[in-house]
Amino acid sequence: MNSFLASLRLQKDDPDFLKSQYKALASQIPILYVLLIINVLAVAITHIGTAPVWLSLYVPIGLSVTCLLRLCWWEIHGRDEVTAERAMTLMRITVVAAAVLTCAFGAWAVALYQYGNAYQQGQIAYFLVVTGISSVFCLMHLPLAAALTTVITFGTMIVTFMFSGNPVFVATATSGAFLVVPFLRVINSYYQNFVRLVRLTEELQKKQAEAQELNLVNSRNALHDQLTGLANRRSFFLSLEERLRAGSDAPPVLGIIDLDGFKPVNDVFGHAAGDLVLKETARRFMALIGDDGVVARLGGDEFGIIFPDDLAVSTIADVAHALCSAVREPFEIPDGSVRVSGSCGIVQLASGDHTAEELYEKADFALYQVKSKHNGGVEFFSPEHETILSQRHMIELELQAGNFADELSLEYQPIIELKTGIVVGYEALARWDSARFGRISPAAFIPAAERTALIGRMTRVLLGQALDALSAMPSRLRLSFNLSARDICDHETAMTLLAMIHRSGVDARRIEFEITETALLSDFATADRVVSLFRAAGVTIALDDFGTGYSSLSHVHRLAFDKLKIDKSFVMNLDRDTRCLNITRSVANLCQNLGIASVAEGVESGEVAEGLRAMGVRLAQGYYFSRPLPLSAAIDYAIERDKFAMTQQPLYA
Incomplete structure (x- = not known):
């Protein structure tokens, strides 16, 4: 009722x-x-x-x-x-x-x-x-x-x-x-x-409205970066492919910008501060590019730019420099302000049939070239880059198709104690004599092996040769062996290397693994655990190319390295650049205060060797002492220097 x-x-x-x-x-x-x-x-x-x-x-x-x-x-x-x-x-x-x-x-x-x-x-x-x-x-x-x-x-x-x-x-x-x-x-x-x-x-x-709203959100999330609101990687490539299909005479102009010094912002001030930097960077980029172009966050601190079609070559260069300048302006965060810089690689091709992936690869290669100069700025993909890139592709194909393991070998560069002039050890340097291309530079095939995930196999082959060489060397000599970022950030690879050392019967204390700061930056937590495993087994650890990274002092403190290797870019300009001289002296003093050895790379004259010794640098290597040698010649070299050192000290030549 x-x-x-x-x-x-x-x-x-x-x-x-x-x-x-x-x-x-x-x-x-x-x-x-x-x-x-x-x-x-x-x-x-x-x-x-x-x-x-x-x-x-x-x-x-x-x-x-x-x-x-x-x-x-x-x-x-x-x-x-x-x-x-x-x-x-x-x-x-x-x-x-x-x-x-x-x-x-x-x-x-x-x-x-x-x-x-x-x-x-x-x-x-x-x-x-x-x-x-x-x-x-x-x-x-x-x-x-x-x-x-x-x-x-x-x-x-x-x-x-x-x-x-x-x-x-x-x-x-x-x-x-x-x-x-x-x-x-x-x-x-x-x-x-x-x-x-x-x-x-x-x-x-x-429910239908909620589902439609959810679909809209999912569609937006699928094509937009949730942090910055920019197009994401997928949307960026879709836009690039759409412009390629439009049938224009020239492909669209593509740029890739990477923030230099962004990781320390995250490490020191936290991810919230890093997020503020990324969002403000996105805002600055959008203000410069406008609605006619595309700005996307490709991942991490990497941004992609598709420049408006009506821009002239000179204008594109000006806009690219403006983008890098915008990044250098201070970023306000709760704890104050921070500064980063930017590097930009651009591909601008007059004509040709190219895919989106090919354009991206060329722009990325131009970015890599400008970042390798350690000074940021803008670099356009050039015919010289095209040649290098083609060679890189050939090397990658050769690595994947050929039996490169049989063609790998090691040469050994002596490491000299500056005070006595005797050889204390060697750095093992990889060599690849390809049956098809002849000798290939390590600067070409090591990165290629890392890109193709073959670096682990290469490391195992070369370490096996290094352990055999140590067995043939006088027992007082040590051997430095370089590990890649993939090696140092892979726990399974680390266990494999330790097992090889154990099976060889070589005293682990005669082995020194050199790692770069790039390896640490990629995955510090894993690298820290791997380094601890090596040190527990008796292997010493050296930080290579010290002074070229962004947070070296933090890593030296946390990982307690046994040795710091001063990058050759400082050593080779020691007698011509006051800044290089001061940096080298500071590193030498740091090592003395920490009670660890310092090693100078790239010594090419007696004057530089004497200057390094006077600063307190303990060890050195370079062409002034010897080029990398085959094993038998390296052993003979050590014996000869021992004999000579007994009659004349100090000995630099």
Whole structure:
């Protein structure tokens, strides 16, 4: 009963439901008026000549015209989009109209009942029942109107027939009385089902909207970097491929920018500060490139640029320099401000059929070239770069296809103790004499082996040769062996190398592994664990190319290296550049204070050797002492220097 009474009230607090209720009602009411007009005219026709003209003709015509007008209104305006307030107003009018028209039809039927024979009176009963049932089914979406119509129609029939004195009509009225409650229950049940259907539809629409929103978010995430809001790597390559398909005479101009010095920002100030730098960098780049170009974050601190098509060569260079200059401006973070710099590689080809991957590779190679100079700036991909890149591809193919392991060998460069002039050990340097290309520079094949993931196999082959060489050398000599970033950041490779040392029977203390700061920067946590394993086995560790990285002092402190190797770029300019002299002296003092050895690379004159000794540098190597030698010659060299050192000290030549 409570649910039925509640259904009789319009739900003012649910605008969406009101509009759904009105829309459903508007589709049914025209049918009701058509049925009413047909039934009214049918009754009127059978009573012409039996009842007065005004009752059998004028009244039904008036009722029919009223129904026709209402029918036309609903047909014209019933499908209009309405507000919740308008829907409520129209449904209230419909309730009133239903009550008024039902009373009018009921009164007319009762007035006709006293005329005609039993068949005509039966038709009146049929008219009232059909009108009531039609009203119930057509007004079910508006329970109050349906209930009023049911009560009025059946009430009129029951009262009229109950006092007719005709046993058949009395029985009909009695049956009708028992039908009122079931009809009201049907109205309530139908309405509740309608409510549930609307709620279910709303829920489905809500779920669909949420799914569409989620799809939009996923689509955005699939094509945009969530941190900076820029296009991501996938979107960048899609844009590049789309421009290539456009069929322009020249490929689009592509640039790749890498932030130099970004990792220390993360290490010192935390990732939140690094995120602020990346977001501000993205904003600065977008302000310079504008909407005609594409700025994307390709990953980490690497950004991709597709320059606008209408830029001239000189303008592109100016824009690229402006991008690098924008990066050099201070970045504000909660703890103050930080500075980084930027390097940019650009590929601008006059013509040719190129893929997106090829363009990216060329721009990346130009970036690598400019970063290798340690001074940032902008570099365009050149014909010379094309030659180098082609050679690199050939080397990579040769590494993958050929039996390069049989062509690898080692040469040994002496490491001299400056105070005594004797050889204390050697640095093992890899050599590759390809049957197809001849001798290939380590600067070419070592990076190629790292890119093709063959460096681990190469390291194992060369370490095996180095261990055999140590077995042949005098026991006092040590051997330095270079490990790549992949080697030092792979726990499994480290265990394999230690197992090789153990099987060889060589004293692990005669072995020194050299690692670069690049290896540490790639995965410091793993490198730290691997270094600890090596040191626990007795292997000493040297940091190679010291002074060229970004956080060397931090690494020296945390990893407790046994030796620092001063990069040859400082040593070779020692007698010409005061800054190189000061840096070398500072490193020598640092090593003395830490109680570890310093090794100078690239010594090419006696004056430099003497200067290094005077600074306190303990060890040195370079062409002034000897070029890298085959094993037998290296052993002979050590013996000869030992003999010479006994007769003359200090010895530098």
